[in-house]
Amino acid sequence: MRVSAKDLVDVGGVDVGDSPRVVASVGERDVGKLVDVGENLDLGRVDLLELRVDLLDDPFDPELRRGLSNFVPGVPVILTVRRESEGGDFRGSENKRVDLLCKLIDFVDAVDIEYRTQGDLRDRVLQRAQEEGLPVIVSLHKMDRAGKKDELRNDLESLLETGDIAKLAVKANSLKDCLNLLDVTQEVKKELKKPICSIAMGDIGRFTRVVAPLFGSDLIYAPARNETAPGQIPLEKINYILKNLL
Template structure:
């Protein structure tokens, strides 16, 4: 199970507290983005953790890492030092502090650990997934209690596949974040992959590319219930995030009492990404997929078998894993004809029809 962290990025502590109170029932922890606070709010940082029963992560992110810190780097590091070394009564201080991979403050970090806090050692890449990511994660863990965090932009299925593979190679607590639309399923499946926690935004303000809000994650995807035994289904398309399919199918899975989740998989519209994703989905245990535009016809050459409706229509809207690979079906046809027959109460062959659209 992965902890759902709400990123609080308002300009004042009070505004952040209001956001946290709104989403508190769906959230396991909070991240306070101090780099977005007004300058006059910074001296009050230490008071924020006592305002909420949730554990709080302190982040002061520089602009190079996608943050909004407007002061000098010396001022930012000084603020980190002060908050790491501040002796605060247990349960009233920050539970975690985010420190970048190239920043090492041994004295202050040791004091923070002694007080019960943990360092999140972070790295960011907005240019794609670095080839040496696994090595950098290992080198960034300066202490056994540190939690390595990598937030990387995912632009292709190849990147997504590599991120899944890296998650399998990591031991202990870790945080992996796939930024961008293609990385969204990785975030939803954090608990199945063993990620310690993952970050999400309020509905009012997306603080990173591809963030969902905590209410949607809990009510639609049952995020906090996803674990290594959760069965995975989904839908592929480009675009696909607008679809109501997850809302419908996840409600059905919940009603059936299944430990399962239905996830949107936004894919780039290239032959390499489609074939690469089908290989990845099989490897990570996806059992079946809905197929929508533009892949209903493009997926046909990649199928190991297909039903009569697929061959008749020249299109596929559902695939599932069979003995030889992905098998295709088309339920659009019967999904249209069966209720039509029931509504008319007669055979429909020979009827005239009109298509609107």
């Protein structure tokens, strides 16, 4: 296995890899609302922002660039244009999606690309990010299943071979799925010491969103306003739990 990721990854001045970071995920239908979320966000404990551009009614809205520049001063931004098969809402072709990612990369601090993106298109994003000196989160979303431990381990290792931060989000259909994911997260973190994020989506997996950091997961995604994935816990609750329980 050739793991190229560093132990600690700098996302716009925030280190990812040594302690859990809270990512507020912003999913709005238009740029005006997106800017409004940015202006009114109670930062509590928000380390990073994720912009879910695929959730905009018009992801190509020229106003978006203006909205993105200095979105929330001081808080680094991750760019995501999620494809439909992995829980997103982007309706155009894969070429268009990758074009958009590459165009908007100038305005952000990190980019998220799905591992299963067609090879040459994925490489385009990786190369563009490298040119800009930006870290890449390589993500894999299994929307209806998790898989056994071996599969989960392979998934995390493949992600780490491809990008700087590995993000594995799977649908938990049983408590066993959650335990497997936590177990594998702990093992991979212990062995490879690389930045990873593990999430069990859905109601059954909800608790993993706050527990996974205890097992070595480095990112906690929570909605800035609207839920952007099944089973997310509101940001205020995440903050409360981090402050009082973890």
